[in-house]
Amino acid sequence: MNLVLGDLNRWRLDPLQAVAPQLRLILRSRIIRNDLRPMSRLSEPELAKHYAVSRQPVREAFITLVNEGLLEIRPQRGTFVKRIDYQSVLDGRFVREAVEADIVRLLAANPDPALIRELRHQIAGQADVARRNFSHFIELDEAFHRTLAHAAGVESAWEYLNAIKSQMDRVRFISNEEFPVARLIKQHETVVDTIERSDRDAAEQAMRAHLREILNALPKIQTLYPDYFEGSPSNPD
Amino acid sequence: MNLVLGDLNRWRLDPLQAVAPQLRLILRSRIIRNDLRPMSRLSEPELAKHYAVSRQPVREAFITLVNEGLLEIRPQRGTFVKRIDYQSVLDGRFVREAVEADIVRLLAANPDPALIRELRHQIAGQADVARRNFSHFIELDEAFHRTLAHAAGVESAWEYLNAIKSQMDRVRFISNEEFPVARLIKQHETVVDTIERSDRDAAEQAMRAHLREILNALPKIQTLYPDYFEGSPSNPD
DNA sequence: ACTTCCCTACTACCATACAAGTCAACGGAG
């Protein structure tokens, strides 16, 4: 069985920069976007040949992706795209809710008009691309939440949440139909509104409700694509 | 200038397991315990020779430690123990406060007598080793907080916080004198008491107060050891 | 028909060699 190459060659390597980090980004993106599917096999030599590099940088990219929970290396057996750990998604969502609830509380305590304007501007952009380009919407969604963290003065806190966001985004890319984009945007608006009128409790609740949205979609998706998950109720491994 | 080897050879490598992960754990532990100090240089070939392995596994261990924010590889220049990013410690603490506040709220909503007993047992152990062995106390402290996460059903959430804990522990190991262990243990007791009597707000506040304790020590330590930090007010890089 | 063993084709892991960039010391020119 050979590797699922797809349109892998859309990506180009910059010969001036180190190869391993570039491969890391490429593979990471492809896994999150479900272009490389769970349990599919990644062959070190095959990828190396395809990019005309040696096996070593490929291997180093693999190692970093193992640390991010996206790959699984089974020694002397092979390297595979990790299935999505159901419980980890739930727990990651829990972490995000806790952190971002505190963030909006901070912001609502002392609303900054410039920030409100910026957020409203971003939301307008989200509405623009809403249905057309789901992948683009996720980027804008990422930017929105990152802006909140930045405004609260805890931007590096957001870095800590990257691995969490990755797993949640994987779920979204498996089946974007399950995510009511219009509603998500409405929730963004509610968050901004409550911050603007300095209603800390309402802002916190709005953010918590927003981040619980995935709880509606997750079970459906797990039922539709059970093979993509592990550690789930119906697939306890 | 050569590497600070110290009593590096206290550690032994198990020839049956892969070398790179073992090196990763050894180096990680030495960095967190401030045995390898910020900005000190780590030489790939020197470490390789010392452990009688090749450069490759050493290099792979380095890469994982870069991802954990403990090392910094400057290409063609050298590999150095990263200085502690002041803002990252603050933001990491912020994340922990948010998450663990929600955790104890969950636990207080439905207190489990068996859990309360277990936690009290752990606290007794903490008091035992309190002054004698600071390193051991930190391990028990880690176990305490992990037990809370486990009981709340979000143990894998705790995994996401590991990198945060690492940086905070580095601060503690730089100068353990600044940390009033007796008070920390008292705060643990307060957390357990409030959970037991199902006082959610009090439990949350107790945990938040507990995790703000490092805010007292951090500025002092930064003043005493400015070279160990970067991104701090007085050392803005 | 079923089990056991071996052989082959893989794999990840490690060792070694090579390439390319960095930096400091040295030495000669002005």
Added chain:
DNA sequence: CTCCGTTGACTTGTATGGTAGTAGGGAAGT
């Protein structure tokens, strides 16, 4: 003495070969 270019000993990054372990298929034995 000062300045600048060169050199050479470092560094990390990449390439490639070798080793041990795994899995699967087929042959031999029960």
